[in-house]
Amino acid sequence: MTRILVTGFERFGPNDLNPSALLMDRLSGMDGVVAAVLPVEYGTSVARFEALLERHRPDAAIAFGLARCTDRIRLERVALNLDEAAASDNAGVVRNGLRIAEDGPVGYWSTLPVDSMIAALEAAGIPAMESGHAGGYVCNHLFYGVRHGIERRGSAMPMGFVHLPPLPGQVAGETDRTGMDLDAQERAAVILLDEVRVMLKAGIA
Numbered sequence: 732m733t734r735i736l737v738t739g740f741e742r743f744g745p746n747d748l749n750p751s752a753l754l755m756d757r758l759s760g761m762d763g764v765v766a767a768v769l770p771v772e773y774g775t776s777v778a779r780f781e782a783l784l785e786r787h788r789p790d791a792a793i794a795f796g797l798a799r800c801t802d803r804i805r806l807e808r809v810a811l812n813l814d815e816a817a818a819s820d821n822a823g824v825v826r827n828g829l830r831i832a833e834d835g836p837v838g839y840w841s842t843l844p845v846d847s848m849i850a851a852l853e854a855a856g857i858p859a860m861e862s863g864h865a866g867g868y869v870c871n872h873l874f875y876g877v878r879h880g881i882e883r884r885g886s887a888m889p890m891g892f893v894h895l896p897p898l899p900g901q902v903a904g905e906t907d908r909t910g911m912d913l914d915a916q917e918r919a920a921v922i923l924l925d926e927v928r929v930m931l932k933a934g935i936a
Contacts, residue, residue, distance in 0.1 A: 733928055736765045736789040737920070738780060740796050740869070743771035743821055750895045750916055751795040757917045764924065765789060771821040771869050773814065777876035784877075784888075791889040791927045793843065794877070795920070796870040798894035802902075802909045803858040804919045805894040806845045807865040809838045810874035815867030827867075831875045838864070839878035841891030844930045851926050857919045858911070865892050889930065893923065 737758055739751030752768045759766040765787045769776045784792070798805055812835050814826035845861060852859035865871035874892040881888055895916055902908035 732763045733791075733931055734763050734765060734787060734789045735924055735927055736767070736783055736787060736792040737924075738767050738769050738783070738792075738794045740769055740771050740776075741821065743797075743869075744818055746797060746799065746897070747901070748898075749797050750898055750911075750913060751797055753913055754795060754895065754916055754920055757913070758920060761921075761924075769873070773820050773822075773824055773826055773869055773872050775822070776869055776873045777880075780873060780877050781880055789888070790931055791843070792877070793923060793927065794870075794873055794890070794892045796873075796892065796894055797897065798866075798870075799897055799901075801860075801894065802896045802911060803860045804852055804896070804911075804916070805860055805862045806841070806843070806848055807862050807874065807892040807894065808841055808845055809864040810841075810871055810878050810892065811838045811864050811867075812836065812875055813867060814872055818868065820869050826872070831872055832879050835875070835879050839875060839882065841874075842878075842889040843891035844926055845891070847930075848923050848926045851922050852919055855918065855922055857915060857922070859919070862894065865894070870894065889927065
C-alpha cells in the first residue's frame with residue numbers, strides 16, 4: 732500500500748490554534764497515511780520530519796501549515812534558501828536574513844503535482860491557488876530543509892508544502908474574510924492525497 736506522510740504544525744504567535752494540527756487529527760486514521768504534528772521551531776521541525784521519514788519510509792510527503800493571510804488552499808511551488816522573519820519561533824529563535832543551508836541552492840521546486848492538485852480542488856468547489864514561495868518563516872524553513880535533505884540523499888520521493896487558511900472563527904469580524912471550515916480543509920486534503928496517489932501510480936506504471 733502506498734504510504735504518504737502528512738504533517739501539520741502546533742499553534743504559534745497570536746494564533747489561538749492551528750488548523751493544520753487539527754487536520755492531522757482528522758487524517759491520522761486514514762489507510763496509508765502517517766500524520767504528525769511538528770513544533771513551530773526552525774531546527775527541531777526539520778529534525779522531526781527527517782526522523783518520520785526514517786521511521787516510516789513513505790512514498791511521498793505533504794507538509795501543511797497555516798497562512799493567516801489567505802482564505803484559499805495555497806499550494807507552494809518553491810522553497811527558498813532564506814529565513815526572513817522578524818517574529819520568533821516557539822523556542823524564541825529569530826532568524827532574519829539568514830540562509831537555511833550554506834551549501835544549498837537558492838531554492839527547490841515542489842515535487843508534488845501542483846497544477847493537477849489545484850485543478851482537482853477547483854473542480855470540487857474548494858478555493859485554491861498557487862503561490863510562488865512559502866514565505867520566510869518556519870513553514871518555508873521546513874519545506875527547504877526537508878527538500879535539501881531529500882536532494883542530498885539522491886531520493887526521488889515527492890515532497891511539497893501546502894498552506895491552509897484560518898478557520899472562520901479566527902477571522903470573524905475581519906472585513907472581506909471568510910476563512911475555511913475544517914470539514915472543507917479535510918476534503919481538500921483527501922483530494923490532494925488522491926492526486927499524489929495518482930502521480931505515484933503513474934510513475935510506477
